[in-house]
Amino acid sequence: MSGTDQHEPTGRGLHVRGLTARYGPVLALDDVDVTAPPGRVTAVLGANGAGKTTLLRTVSGLLPAQAGRVHLGTDVGDVDLTDVSAEEVARAGIAHVPEGRGVIPDLTVEENLRLGALLGAVRSTRRTPPTIADVLTLFPSLERRRKQAAHSLSGGERQMLVIGRALLSAPEVLLLDEPSLGLAPRVVSRIFAVLRELVDTEGLAILLVEQNARSALSIADTGVVLNLGRVVARADAAVLAEDDDLRHAYLGL
Numbered sequence: 001m002s003g004t005d006q007h008e009p010t011g012r013g014l015h016v017r018g019l020t021a022r023y024g025p026v027l028a029l030d031d032v033d034v035t036a037p038p039g040r041v042t043a044v045l046g047a048n049g050a051g052k053t054t055l056l057r058t059v060s061g062l063l064p065a066q067a068g069r070v071h072l073g074t075d076v077g078d079v080d081l082t083d084v085s086a087e088e089v090a091r092a093g094i095a096h097v098p099e100g101r102g103v104i105p106d107l108t109v110e111e112n113l114r115l116g117a118l119l120g121a122v123r124s125t126r127r128t129p130p131t132i133a134d135v136l137t138l139f140p141s142l143e144r145r146r147k148q149a150a151h152s153l154s155g156g157e158r159q160m161l162v163i164g165r166a167l168l169s170a171p172e173v174l175l176l177d178e179p180s181l182g183l184a185p186r187v188v189s190r191i192f193a194v195l196r197e198l199v200d201t202e203g204l205a206i207l208l209v210e211q212n213a214r215s216a217l218s219i220a221d222t223g224v225v226l227n228l229g230r231v232v233a234r235a236d237a238a239v240l241a242e243d244d245d246l247r248h249a250y251l252g253l
């Protein structure tokens, strides 16, 4: 440790360079650079159709990149994840929590988590995976509903369940698509507080996609604003939150 700041995160981060993706004639991502370093929350903001979901889908291998590179590493170069399958991206340590809170409704909370743990077990990440008990401790509302069918959960509890399931794969990078959508601010704060703690203590890298700029910037260190598939701004979260012109132009605040 001598000579190094022991608070400096040592995990790997996500490096996206020149990423371009299209749906037929629609250019949904146009030469996008984004970095999500370990121990930091990086917010990706932008209005409807800006390309936020497309960015996550392309990074996680669900959509082919037309151009550009995706790396997991300390700098561009460690592990090249460009054009590899979604399974390989997940195995490399990138977990994607898509919009929609997909759980298996007839299984209990615990059974849904066990499935996540099963997937985690085949992944060769550098981190030690948490146990199901660890995840239930992070989210006490889930602990109370451990034996309940997932379909009986509230929206916030479902969001906790899909995040908890993703954490069981011991990711180094967590991609979150609109986790706050439709949730009460109090519930969003609770979920974000848990995530922030993991980022600070474990050096997790989070790439947080949100249309809700206000809540995203409340947890993020830095922010990137997308418009029509292009990066139009990039700054510290506090600076973005104060930028009236930007907020009016792209964030609807």
Ligand SMILES: Nc1ncnc2c1ncn2[C@@H]1O[C@H](COP(=O)(O)OP(=O)(O)OP(=O)(O)O)[C@@H](O)[C@H]1O
Binding pocket: 023, 026, 027, 028, 046, 047, 048, 049, 050, 051, 052, 053, 054, 055, 211
């Ligand atoms: N499956 C698809 N087929 C064709 N075009 C698509 C498809 N998915 C997205 N698009 C288009 O790609 C662009 C980017 O969409 P994307 O879903 O990435 O935006 P977004 O920023 O996530 O928006 P939102 O805030 O509404 O979720 C939009 O023009 C959208 O209409």
Ligand SMILES: [Mg+2]
Binding pocket: 052, 053, 054, 099
């Ligand atoms: Mg979206």
